[in-house]
Amino acid sequence: MRKVVxxxxxxxxxxxxxxxxxxxxxWFTIAGIQPNIFVIYILFIxxxxxxxxxxxxxxxxxxxxDLVIGRQIGISGIMxxxxxxIGEILDKNFSKESRFTIMLMMATCTVIYELGCYLFNxxxxxxxxxxxxxxxILILETIYNLIITIIIYPxxxxxxxxxxxxxxxxxxxxxYF
Amino acid sequence: xxxxxxxxIIGIVITILILILLVIFTNTNGNQMSYIENICNVFVMPIQxxxxxxxxxxxxxxxxxxxxxSLKQENDELRKKNSELEQSLRELEIIKAxxxxxxxxxxxxDKYKDYTTLPADIINRDISNYSSTVVINVxxxxxxxxxxxxxxxxxxxxxxxxVTDNTAQVQxxxxxxxxxxxxxxxxxxxxxxxxxxxxKTKLKATFIPTDAVVLQGDSVETSGIGGxxxxxxxxxxxxxxxxxxxxxxxYAMVKAAVDFTKLNTVLVITNSGK
Numbered sequence: 277m278r279k280v281v282x283x284x285x286x287x288x289x290x291x292x293x294x295x296x297x298x299x300x301x302x303w304f305t306i307a308g309i310q311p312n313i314f315v316i317y318i319l320f321i322x323x324x325x326x327x328x329x330x331x332x333x334x335x336x337x338x339x340x341x342d343l344v345i346g347r348q349i350g351i352s353g354i355m356x357x358x359x360x361x362i363g364e365i366l367d368k369n370f371s372k373e374s375r376f377t378i379m380l381m382m383a384t385c386t387v388i389y390e391l392g393c394y395l396f397n398x399x400x401x402x403x404x405x406x407x408x409x410x411x412x413i414l415i416l417e418t419i420y421n422l423i424i425t426i427i428i429y430p431x432x433x434x435x436x437x438x439x440x441x442x443x444x445x446x447x448x449x450x451x452y453f
Numbered sequence: 454x455x456x457x458x459x460x461x462i463i464g465i466v467i468t469i470l471i472l473i474l475l476v477i478f479t480n481t482n483g484n485q486m487s488y489i490e491n492i493c494n495v496f497v498m499p500i501q502x503x504x505x506x507x508x509x510x511x512x513x514x515x516x517x518x519x520x521x522x523s524l525k526q527e528n529d530e531l532r533k534k535n536s537e538l539e540q541s542l543r544e545l546e547i548i549k550a551x552x553x554x555x556x557x558x559x560x561x562x563d564k565y566k567d568y569t570t571l572p573a574d575i576i577n578r579d580i581s582n583y584s585s586t587v588v589i590n591v592x593x594x595x596x597x598x599x600x601x602x603x604x605x606x607x608x609x610x611x612x613x614x615x616v617t618d619n620t621a622q623v624q625x626x627x628x629x630x631x632x633x634x635x636x637x638x639x640x641x642x643x644x645x646x647x648x649x650x651x652x653k654t655k656l657k658a659t660f661i662p663t664d665a666v667v668l669q670g671d672s673v674e675t676s677g678i679g680g681x682x683x684x685x686x687x688x689x690x691x692x693x694x695x696x697x698x699x700x701x702x703x704y705a706m707v708k709a710a711v712d713f714t715k716l717n718t719v720l721v722i723t724n725s726g727k
Binding site for chain 1: 464476614649651
């Protein structure tokens with residue numbers, strides 16, 4: 277029951293994030309570049325709720341984004357699912373109790389997500405490859421995501437531990453006892 | 454522990470301030486000095502007001518505060534009047550906004566009267582930094598079909614790439630995947646204009662014929678070739694011509710006629726008579 281409520285809250289949060297991204301961050305930009313808070317959100321789920329929930333919600337949310345605003349259905353789903361999986365892998369290998377490691381994880385995931393989406397666009401839509409411009413945008417976007425991560429880090433920690441208790445409680449017990 | 458928590462909060466506040474400043478500075482054009490002056494005034498003015506008040510008190514120049522009761526009454530009346538005026542102002546603003554939208558529609562209709570058009574509002578914008586698509590509030594129920602041309606008051610916006618019952622997605626001409634066959638209106642030379650990642654207000658004009666004379670300020674419009682866009686819709690003006698060692702590689706930057714950042718109303722050409 278607790279898990280169902282948690283998933284429903286995660287879905288509800290996704291819609292709030294969707295409206296923030298598509299309304300607020302389309303004008304609250306750094307040099308015209310907007311952040312990608314979906315990456316932050318899915319990595320957060322992957323880190324604290326585990327890969328199963330991370331992948332499933334990443335894929336569903338990604339497909340939803342593609343359906344509503346995307347040009348090709350699938351790529352956001354695949355990439356956000358991948359971020360969910362990476363979240364679990366990073367959780368197993370690094371501590372998420374440090375702000376610095378979380379920031380590094382966020383930067384890595386932003387780069388992986390945007391690189392995947394851009395290369396997919398270049399291949400499927402026959403877009404000219406503009407490496408320097410892409411790197412410029414990617415750097416700004418990563419910085420923006422990092423700034424947001426710094427701001428919401430305490431919230432991420434508090435909510436994350438609640439999420440971890442809900443989804444990973446049994447695993448923690450078997451690991452330590 | 455307490456110290457660390459306090460430090461964390463200060464850090465977050467500083468980061469938020471830096472973020473807001475970054476956003477403001479990178480998106481504001483010009484007039485930045487007066488902006489800084491305003492910020493400086495915020496810090497100085499309250500203290501300045503306090504000092505002036507004290508100065509008046511000391512010099513006996515405080516008769517202003519003598520009749521407190523009548524001032525209070527006057528203040529209440531003014532507040533009441535102010536709220537009434539604010540209410541009517543709000544109503545006027547709503548009427549003004551409606552009027553502006555209707556005017557835009559009428560202007561657009563007049564300009565493109567040869568085409569059958571359908572007005573639409575932009576309801577969503579692309580969340581990616583690498584593409585420029587928008588969603589409009591008309592769909593297949595309104596007779597919208599894939600590949601229909603979308604225009605605005607100043608010129609070409611793009612074309613429909615997907616349709617649902619009530620919405621349609623438009624690929625704008627500044628999108629990196631967009632390529633429009635067009636012509637320079639003065640010389641009739643055919644070129645191809647494409648969106649770039651660098652600047653969402655400019656287009657890159659390529660495939661310029663080697664013998665073509667391209668000048669800054671030349672108007673660029675659709676050629677009608679390609680099967681999507683009708684002939685003669687204004688795209689923009691040549692801003693810069695970049696010559697390369699190989700004349701076949703030379704290109705030009707075209708300033709888009711439509712300001713995509715402020716675009717809210719568009720017209721979909723439902724019957725272009727292509």
